[in-house]
Amino acid sequence: MSRYPVFYCSRAGVGAGFKPVEAKDAYEAEQIVQREYPGAVTASLSERMTNEEEIRRLFVSWLEKV
Numbered sequence: 001m002s003r004y005p006v007f008y009c010s011r012a013g014v015g016a017g018f019k020p021v022e023a024k025d026a027y028e029a030e031q032i033v034q035r036e037y038p039g040a041v042t043a044s045l046s047e048r049m050t051n052e053e054e055i056r057r058l059f060v061s062w063l064e065k066v
Contacts (some may be wrong), residue, residue: 002047004029007065010040016066018059041066047057 001022006029007014014037018066023029026044033042049055 005049006033007043007045007059007062008033008037008040009042009063010034010037011042014040019053024045032057 002026003020003022004026005018006021007016007018015031020035021029021032021044026046029044030042034040045055049058052061
């Protein structure tokens with residue numbers, strides 16, 4: 001198991017964010033977040049991405065495109 005940063009963006013009232021998820025791969029990590037936020041658009045980063053500042057920068061850039 002590895003820790004994957006997963007971005008999510010859900011309907012109004014639920015919001016958007018990112019969270020680290022323990023999973024065997026990125027696909028499973030996104031499924032975990034989608035179960036927690038049904039209907040959310042998700043994206044995951046490599047488990048090697050650990051720089052919190054870089055994750056935040058990528059998240060903001062991703063939100064601009066969603």
